Amino acid sequence: MTRKILLEEHEIPEQWYNIVADMPNKPLPPLHPATKQPIGPDALAPLFPMELIKQEVSTDKWIPIPEEVREVYKIWRPTPLYRAYGLEKALDTPAKIYYKYEGVSPSGSHKPNTAVAQAYYNMKEGVKRITTETGAGQWGSALSFACQLFGIECEVYMVKISYHQKPYRKIMMNTWGAKVFASPTDLTQAGRQILGKDPNSPGSLGIAISEAVERAASDDATKYALGSVLNHVLTHQTVIGLEALTQMEKAGDLPDIVVAPFGGGSNFAGISFPFLRLNLEEGKKIRCIASEPASCPKLTRGEFRYDFGDTVGMTPLLPMFTLGHNFVPAPIHAGGLRYHGAGVIVSQLLKDQLIEARAHHQLECFEAGVQFAKAEGIIPAPEANHGIATVIAEAKRCKEEGTSKTILFNLCGHGNFDMSAYENYFEGKLQEHELTKEEITASLAELDTPTI
Amino acid sequence: MTRKILLEEHEIPEQWYNIVADMPNKPLPPLHPATKQPIGPDALAPLFPMELIKQEVSTDKWIPIPEEVREVYKIWRPTPLYRAYGLEKALDTPAKIYYKYEGVSPSGSHKPNTAVAQAYYNMKEGVKRITTETGAGQWGSALSFACQLFGIECEVYMVKISYHQKPYRKIMMNTWGAKVFASPTDLTQAGRQILGKDPNSPGSLGIAISEAVERAASDDATKYALGSVLNHVLTHQTVIGLEALTQMEKAGDLPDIVVAPFGGGSNFAGISFPFLRLNLEEGKKIRCIASEPASCPKLTRGEFRYDFGDTVGMTPLLPMFTLGHNFVPAPIHAGGLRYHGAGVIVSQLLKDQLIEARAHHQLECFEAGVQFAKAEGIIPAPEANHGIATVIAEAKRCKEEGTSKTILFNLCGHGNFDMSAYENYFEGKLQEHELTKEEITASLAELDTPTI
Numbered sequence: 001m002t003r004k005i006l007l008e009e010h011e012i013p014e015q016w017y018n019i020v021a022d023m024p025n026k027p028l029p030p031l032h033p034a035t036k037q038p039i040g041p042d043a044l045a046p047l048f049p050m051e052l053i054k055q056e057v058s059t060d061k062w063i064p065i066p067e068e069v070r071e072v073y074k075i076w077r078p079t080p081l082y083r084a085y086g087l088e089k090a091l092d093t094p095a096k097i098y099y100k101y102e103g104v105s106p107s108g109s110h111k112p113n114t115a116v117a118q119a120y121y122n123m124k125e126g127v128k129r130i131t132t133e134t135g136a137g138q139w140g141s142a143l144s145f146a147c148q149l150f151g152i153e154c155e156v157y158m159v160k161i162s163y164h165q166k167p168y169r170k171i172m173m174n175t176w177g178a179k180v181f182a183s184p185t186d187l188t189q190a191g192r193q194i195l196g197k198d199p200n201s202p203g204s205l206g207i208a209i210s211e212a213v214e215r216a217a218s219d220d221a222t223k224y225a226l227g228s229v230l231n232h233v234l235t236h237q238t239v240i241g242l243e244a245l246t247q248m249e250k251a252g253d254l255p256d257i258v259v260a261p262f263g264g265g266s267n268f269a270g271i272s273f274p275f276l277r278l279n280l281e282e283g284k285k286i287r288c289i290a291s292e293p294a295s296c297p298k299l300t301r302g303e304f305r306y307d308f309g310d311t312v313g314m315t316p317l318l319p320m321f322t323l324g325h326n327f328v329p330a331p332i333h334a335g336g337l338r339y340h341g342a343g344v345i346v347s348q349l350l351k352d353q354l355i356e357a358r359a360h361h362q363l364e365c366f367e368a369g370v371q372f373a374k375a376e377g378i379i380p381a382p383e384a385n386h387g388i389a390t391v392i393a394e395a396k397r398c399k400e401e402g403t404s405k406t407i408l409f410n411l412c413g414h415g416n417f418d419m420s421a422y423e424n425y426f427e428g429k430l431q432e433h434e435l436t437k438e439e440i441t442a443s444l445a446e447l448d449t450p451t452i
Numbered sequence: 453m454t455r456k457i458l459l460e461e462h463e464i465p466e467q468w469y470n471i472v473a474d475m476p477n478k479p480l481p482p483l484h485p486a487t488k489q490p491i492g493p494d495a496l497a498p499l500f501p502m503e504l505i506k507q508e509v510s511t512d513k514w515i516p517i518p519e520e521v522r523e524v525y526k527i528w529r530p531t532p533l534y535r536a537y538g539l540e541k542a543l544d545t546p547a548k549i550y551y552k553y554e555g556v557s558p559s560g561s562h563k564p565n566t567a568v569a570q571a572y573y574n575m576k577e578g579v580k581r582i583t584t585e586t587g588a589g590q591w592g593s594a595l596s597f598a599c600q601l602f603g604i605e606c607e608v609y610m611v612k613i614s615y616h617q618k619p620y621r622k623i624m625m626n627t628w629g630a631k632v633f634a635s636p637t638d639l640t641q642a643g644r645q646i647l648g649k650d651p652n653s654p655g656s657l658g659i660a661i662s663e664a665v666e667r668a669a670s671d672d673a674t675k676y677a678l679g680s681v682l683n684h685v686l687t688h689q690t691v692i693g694l695e696a697l698t699q700m701e702k703a704g705d706l707p708d709i710v711v712a713p714f715g716g717g718s719n720f721a722g723i724s725f726p727f728l729r730l731n732l733e734e735g736k737k738i739r740c741i742a743s744e745p746a747s748c749p750k751l752t753r754g755e756f757r758y759d760f761g762d763t764v765g766m767t768p769l770l771p772m773f774t775l776g777h778n779f780v781p782a783p784i785h786a787g788g789l790r791y792h793g794a795g796v797i798v799s800q801l802l803k804d805q806l807i808e809a810r811a812h813h814q815l816e817c818f819e820a821g822v823q824f825a826k827a828e829g830i831i832p833a834p835e836a837n838h839g840i841a842t843v844i845a846e847a848k849r850c851k852e853e854g855t856s857k858t859i860l861f862n863l864c865g866h867g868n869f870d871m872s873a874y875e876n877y878f879e880g881k882l883q884e885h886e887l888t889k890e891e892i893t894a895s896l897a898e899l900d901t902p903t904i
Contacts, residue, residue, distance in 0.1 A: 006458060006460065167875065175826075176831075426623070
């Protein structure tokens, strides 16, 4: 019985897949935050190296993966594709369940797939330092790892409350040589402004973004990096789905359903876009389902309109499914999914009904995660548990209907750094925030950004 | 450039290697703790299932790995063999460095290799519950994982001070369904006795062993499991070296030097015994080096004599290199290496000068670990850092001497649960305990166990 379908290093994809080339309706352009007029790639030049800006606006279907990036990918790629025999048995389902396991990367999630690419292009263009923000620390640690390997300094602005509550991710970043600051800091104007008003500010992702962006914009040798949402980030992650497609073919199978957790979209895009290509190109009917938290349901209950990527309103306006950039999600443990908006490409695909979305409550997700850990042996990250909840729901439906579907999902990371979340779950301390219609309406009503 | 040498699942070994068959001098028999007369396998029957007792005293060269065990191994095995191009470059050494990475297992170390086998044999013989002790938690979590997969209850007696200081390993065990008790408990006579004297006892590994053993001995459906030292445990770990040998052959290479950290011996045995076989059978001259902490140097500064396996003196007397069963190692962060004695087989091999040993100070080990993390991307467990320190010393010697040796080491686990140790290192808080000759002499002078 083959449990893992493995690939050799030479089977790491040589190109990323850019779904924009195949989209029936292309994404709408970003707008300038002040003038609300469409902006061109030049506006991004202070923050990103030119090659990444080109990728951000590219309509090329395939983007070559540089050999140096593939060399670093070899540290953990190709990642294994598992047949979930244990979970199938535990659910007593006729469904066949597969999962791609991205937790084998050194930082423990799928994030290094784009971090390595971004660090590489920055290095090639002579950038000496990359700044970024991080909440729980998945993205910050991935970028620290990547920068270390390409000899670039990494400065991470970590939300102050996380900095103190989750010290282990910070130490991980330090081990890879990154400087980690508790944001707000007194190193930036944005930080000093916040601290001037409230010296005890616990920080927020919005503030941390402002600090990282300000630092990059004020120094030619410093650029900024983002871990999700943007087109080039989503494209880099397609290495996951491209490998998975090859592995499914080796298993003599093709998924009917592809599932992934949804925060900003890179995890979901990574596994699903190469399968969506089969729908778009060959007319296949693979259902791709994004699993989001019920407490931050931008895809299932948000509005498709222009909104800011950050809380402060400094970024370009992007056409996205959003709950409003001032929306503050409940403090659920899947920190990576607590984001008010969805990436532009994914939003357009959802608008065009080419993908689906499903929301799950936190308790259902942890129950799913523990069931998975007991059946398969791997303890998933809380973010990944959302995808597992969708998979279990679909597998149960197969049992009820007596149909055998093939389900593939992205196990995007392990839970080694999330044990306190599991502890809260076991101790019955997890709270479910029932988000009312009024709360969502109120958050969206605050927006004065352009509708679509 | 191939970074990882991978194997397919069907290449997981079908037999473990039992080095006893090839040893020129067989291990001396264990003695009864009271009568000091040799004891037979029957004495172990209350604690272990018969199949494991047979393996403990077996002189068969090859022991078949049950198909059910191989099925579970497939969750993470075969593990990758890496060529450490990054470390070689960082050291500017002519040496070729390879490492076998056991941190890909669900619990993050090599421990499940034997935990799965032990849980399986217990299940086959109708055992309902396995008890064990754990300090930092590597072994307890591996056994929890294994028991869950075979439907056996797992009870872990975790040293009370670790239980409170290292809650994440405990939660990991809970996630796999294990019951974890802070030892000393009031569930056992041994625990109640200790608590009667000192209600605030922080516990010790010795006390936890006494509790786990008492619990197993007092109930027919309950057995006990140990994570190192014993012959069958070492034999199960040879799956590491057997895979590594196949992988080295695929790389067209053979190591001149094999290195592993040393606690009780299972990690070292696991990677080195299949290579030692080539020395014993074919006259090869592969140097196998065990890397131990300078603060717990049983191999380099201990005495070869009979001693107890536990602190309390309840176990059979074993012929081992020991610092004395009352020796209390300094509280270094490599918790898995803080054991007073060495497994019987490894002790005999060292006595016969068939293997070597090297001791390293804690600071040197963390320096080595951080250098490795920066060069290779993977953050090692503190235990693994001891092996890396030896590897770096040997690679530097190659550079000085202008020779190119091939070095293989066992990267036995990742450091995800050891970030506070790295934090102490970065903050300059790690202390080095310089163990004096007088301290060792005093500890050994206390012994009234038989000399050899």
